[in-house]
Amino acid sequence: MRRNSSNTSKEIASRIILTVLFTIFVVIWIFPLVWVFNGALKSADEWATNPNSFFPSMGYTFENFKTLFVGADQTTAYNYSIDKQPVAQWVLNSLIVSVSHTALYLVISSLAAYAFTFLEFKGRDTLFYILIATMTIPGIVLTTPQFVNIVKMGLSLNLLSIILPGLGGIGGIFLMRQFFKGIPKSLVESASIDGASKFRTFLTVVLPLAKPVLFVQGMFSFMGVWNDFQWAQIVLGYGSKETWTLQLGLTYLVDLNRGTQGAQGVALAASVISMIPMLLIYIVASNHIIEGVAMTGVKE
Amino acid sequence: MYKVKSNGIHNKEKVSHYFKKYGIALLFLIPFFTFFVIFFIYPLINGITMSFYHYNMVDPSDTYFVGFKNYFDFLFVKEKPIIIEGEPIYNVDGTIMTEKNPSFYGFWYGLLYTVLYCLVIVPVSIILPFFLALGIKKKPYGFKIFRSLIYLPSIFAVSSTGAAFAFLFQNGENGFINHLFGINYQWFNNRFSAWFVIFLLCLYNIGGNFVIIAAGLENVNKSLYEAAEVDGSTTWDKIRYVTIPGIKYQLIICTFNTIIGYMNVYGQMRVLTGGGPADPQHSERPGLTHSIVYVIQDKLTGAGKFSTAGSISAMCIILGIIIGLITTVQLIVTRDKKGGDKYEKKFIQYFQGNSL
Numbered sequence: 001m002r003r004n005s006s007n008t009s010k011e012i013a014s015r016i017i018l019t020v021l022f023t024i025f026v027v028i029w030i031f032p033l034v035w036v037f038n039g040a041l042k043s044a045d046e047w048a049t050n051p052n053s054f055f056p057s058m059g060y061t062f063e064n065f066k067t068l069f070v071g072a073d074q075t076t077a078y079n080y081s082i083d084k085q086p087v088a089q090w091v092l093n094s095l096i097v098s099v100s101h102t103a104l105y106l107v108i109s110s111l112a113a114y115a116f117t118f119l120e121f122k123g124r125d126t127l128f129y130i131l132i133a134t135m136t137i138p139g140i141v142l143t144t145p146q147f148v149n150i151v152k153m154g155l156s157l158n159l160l161s162i163i164l165p166g167l168g169g170i171g172g173i174f175l176m177r178q179f180f181k182g183i184p185k186s187l188v189e190s191a192s193i194d195g196a197s198k199f200r201t202f203l204t205v206v207l208p209l210a211k212p213v214l215f216v217q218g219m220f221s222f223m224g225v226w227n228d229f230q231w232a233q234i235v236l237g238y239g240s241k242e243t244w245t246l247q248l249g250l251t252y253l254v255d256l257n258r259g260t261q262g263a264q265g266v267a268l269a270a271s272v273i274s275m276i277p278m279l280l281i282y283i284v285a286s287n288h289i290i291e292g293v294a295m296t297g298v299k300e
Numbered sequence: 301m302y303k304v305k306s307n308g309i310h311n312k313e314k315v316s317h318y319f320k321k322y323g324i325a326l327l328f329l330i331p332f333f334t335f336f337v338i339f340f341i342y343p344l345i346n347g348i349t350m351s352f353y354h355y356n357m358v359d360p361s362d363t364y365f366v367g368f369k370n371y372f373d374f375l376f377v378k379e380k381p382i383i384i385e386g387e388p389i390y391n392v393d394g395t396i397m398t399e400k401n402p403s404f405y406g407f408w409y410g411l412l413y414t415v416l417y418c419l420v421i422v423p424v425s426i427i428l429p430f431f432l433a434l435g436i437k438k439k440p441y442g443f444k445i446f447r448s449l450i451y452l453p454s455i456f457a458v459s460s461t462g463a464a465f466a467f468l469f470q471n472g473e474n475g476f477i478n479h480l481f482g483i484n485y486q487w488f489n490n491r492f493s494a495w496f497v498i499f500l501l502c503l504y505n506i507g508g509n510f511v512i513i514a515a516g517l518e519n520v521n522k523s524l525y526e527a528a529e530v531d532g533s534t535t536w537d538k539i540r541y542v543t544i545p546g547i548k549y550q551l552i553i554c555t556f557n558t559i560i561g562y563m564n565v566y567g568q569m570r571v572l573t574g575g576g577p578a579d580p581q582h583s584e585r586p587g588l589t590h591s592i593v594y595v596i597q598d599k600l601t602g603a604g605k606f607s608t609a610g611s612i613s614a615m616c617i618i619l620g621i622i623i624g625l626i627t628t629v630q631l632i633v634t635r636d637k638k639g640g641d642k643y644e645k646k647f648i649q650y651f652q653g654n655s656l
Contacts, residue, residue: 019440020477026449033453035476036302039467052479058403115328124325134340136627140564140593141620144534144613145347146339147600148357198324209574224428230565230593234600247459251571254463271463278455286448289455293508294515296553 033275040064040269048262064269078237083256089242090249094226097162097245099279102221105167106214113176114202118188128177131170147234157239162232164227179213180206188189216292219281226277244272323500341552347613355610356644362607400584407584407615410595411622417591418497418562426551426556428503429510434543447514454507463573465501469572491588494573498589501568503642505561509554513547520546549634556630563623566593592619 009134044067045273050057071084073162116128126276128256155161183206191201207214229247236243242250250270257263282289351370356362373380379398381388403556432450433647453461466477469487478484487493493519524542533541544551575587575594586595596619599605599612 014438015438018435018438019442022435022440022446024442026446030449030452031454032461036464051474052476069380100463104470108335111328113333119325119328121322121325129409131336136471136624136631137344138564138620138623140561140616140623141597142340142349143596143600144342144609145343145350147605148346148350148355149343149610151357151606163333165339168332168337168339170336173332198328202328223455229459229570230597232581233570233597237601238605248459250457250459250463254459254466254571255574258466258470264470267463268467271460273544274460275456278457280454282448282455286451290447290451290511293451293511293582296512 007275011273016084035169036268036271036275037058039265040267040272044262044265047265051264059107064265065267065273068269068273085249085253086242086244087246087249087270087273090244090246093159093244094246097159097263098222101163101225102202104163104217105169105172108167109169109172109217110207110214111174113180114206116173117180117183118185118201118206132174135170135174143231143234145297150235156235159243161235162228162245165231166221166225175217176210176213176299183209198205202230215285216288219285219286219289221282223278226274245293246270250274314509343426348617349398350610351614353610355613356400356607357609358606366610370611371618372399374407374615375618376400376404378404383515402584402586403611404652405582405585406590406595407479407592407597407618410590411619413586413589414563414591414593417498417565418559421499421562422555422558424499424503425506425562426554427508429513429554430551432506432510433514433517434539438512445514447511450510451507453504456504458501458567459571461500461504462568469497488573489577494589497572498568501572502562502565509558512550512554516547516550517543552630552634556626556633559626560623562631562636563619565591565592566597569594570597580612 015242035054038054039047041062041064042056043058043061043063046053046056046058062077068085068087076115086120116124150156150161150165188201188205190206192198227247228245232245232248234243235247240248244252250267253267253270257267310412352365352367354362354364354366354370361497378401380401382399383394391397425491435649436447440446471488472487473479473484475487477487485493487497504519520543524546528542529540569589569591573587573589574597575590577589578587579585586598596612598614599608599615603610
């Protein structure tokens with residue numbers, strides 16, 4: 001009895017120590033992110049005269065966001081010199097590519113996953129395993145010919161060059177098929193006995209049940225396209241600034257403002273804008289995301 | 301007449317039979333396969349083909365077969381003649397004037413820097429999440445919040461988290477870190493400090509490994525720990541003989557995913573250092589923080605991109621083969637002897653690995 005109670009108090013003590021250690025770690029860990037949000041709310045004059053203040057002596061302001069979207073406020077000393085960039089266009093472009101890619105990919109991959117799970121046809125599983133095997137081909141092999149492809153199709157400097165290529169991806173089909181396999185076959189079969197066509201079964205029986213996996217795949221697709229920098233730089237980077245996505249513009253702003261006195265806040269504000277959609281998704285669905293990632297390492 | 305008609309009906313039945321068997325599935329699969337063929341199969345074949353050509357993507361008349369020249373060029377040719385308007389330039393003694401071949405140095409040094417960097421970042425990207433996961437398993441108060449916050453940076457674009465580190469480590473007294481430590485250090489002008497900042501930014505990717513390892517720890521058989529307890533094992537013994545074997549599979553997956561991810565590293569350098577600083581002694585070599593993908597990306601976004609697609613593709617294919625070999629080793633190591641759906645389980649990681 002005595003041993004037990006000392007064990008529990010020891011356990012509580014170790015949990016408290018652990019909690020303190022984790023708190024210290026996490027504060028350092030997310031400090032750069034907090035610093036970005038904090039810095040974005042410091043005015044250009046504050047950045048120029050007092051760049052290292054964490055709590056701005058001139059108070060928090062949305063001036064940098066205004067500079068990004070409306071143009072520099074010409075009444076302050078340092079803001080004046082900051083050039084206007086088509087940030088609203090970048091945000092719009094990023095939204096267009098992320099939303100339309102995600103929507104199209106969900107339609108395409110759920111249709112294919114349905115066929116690979118519920119429709120009987122010869123060679124179905126072989127075909128699927130061949131598709132899965134193609135996922136081992138490293139993506140870097142495709143970049144150059146994909147760019148050539150885009151140029152030859154006349155899609156370079158066009159947002160379609162970001163939206164379309166990923167639609168041939170197998171990852172989402174794989175994830176959805178895994179989920180679909182968990183749907184009782186009897187449900188799908190009884191619908192077809194009722195005389196519902198395959199397509200109606202897909203729409204009215206399978207899709208409503210598949211909402212969780214559609215949600216997870218939708219998030220992964222959206223985040224992938226929204227955060228993409230490398231491919232966008234190849235297909236859009238050499239065009240005029242108006243064709244860019246937000247990540248291209250943001251990197252440009254970071255390069256541009258590294259040496260400009262007072263302009264750090266503007267680049268950090270652009271960084272905040274790029275983080276906000278991800279942050280919103282994470283606040284709503286962090287558990288889904290973490291579970292989805294954890295699932296990839298589970299050996300069954 | 302009757303016979304023909306009967307055949308017709310028979311054919312019609314046969315057609316409708318085949319339609320039922322394949323047609324409906326075909327309708328479901330057509331949208332996917334259209335994109336799969338246009339944006340995967342075709343470029344895959346075309347990429348291999350064009351690597352044997354001098355390939356000009358906007359001027360077809362400038363495209364001709366060159367065999368293995370593209371490969372040979374960046375793999376072996378250290379010096380190449382200077383050609384201006386199709387004519388070589390001659391030295392005074394009649395020999396052809398040569399220059400150092402930037403493709404050769406770009407490929408080999410890009411690869412060297414990438415591999416050296418992997419040797420540092422990969423072990424850290426496994427060990428740090430491993431200990432974090434061990435801590436989380438002990439359930440500190442608010443462990444769910446800690447878990448979410450540790451994973452949090454992984455969801456952001458490298459350009460947005462990179463912006464933070466670019467300004468935190470800004471050169472000069474106005475940089476936050478310099479100010480904090482009362483120094484005036486040029487972080488991005490020295491190769492080691494530049495790599496160090498890149499390394500810190502890359503740590504923001506450990507979320508995935510952390511989550512996978514933490515999930516693996518939850519499934520380690522608890523009775524093994526109790527047995528170890530009875531035997532009087534130390535904490536280290538338990539980690540060594542119970543924990544690590546228990547999450548071997550997760551550790552292997554994370555290790556390979558991380559290696560493959562960092563063989564493709566690019567964005568961190570692009571945002572923080574722009575590939576610099578330049579090599580002071582060897583101007584022919586790429587910037588000291590150029591990864592191999594950075595070298596390729598430079599070519600794909602540089603001035604000559606439209607006329608040199610063949611040689612860029614060749615370089616991509618060699619890198620692809622190197623990564624493919626790593627993948628093959630992984631497949632052998634994680635080979636599942638149970639059979640059945642083994643392919644599915646093996647390949648699930650690629651879904652995650654490709655989005656790292």
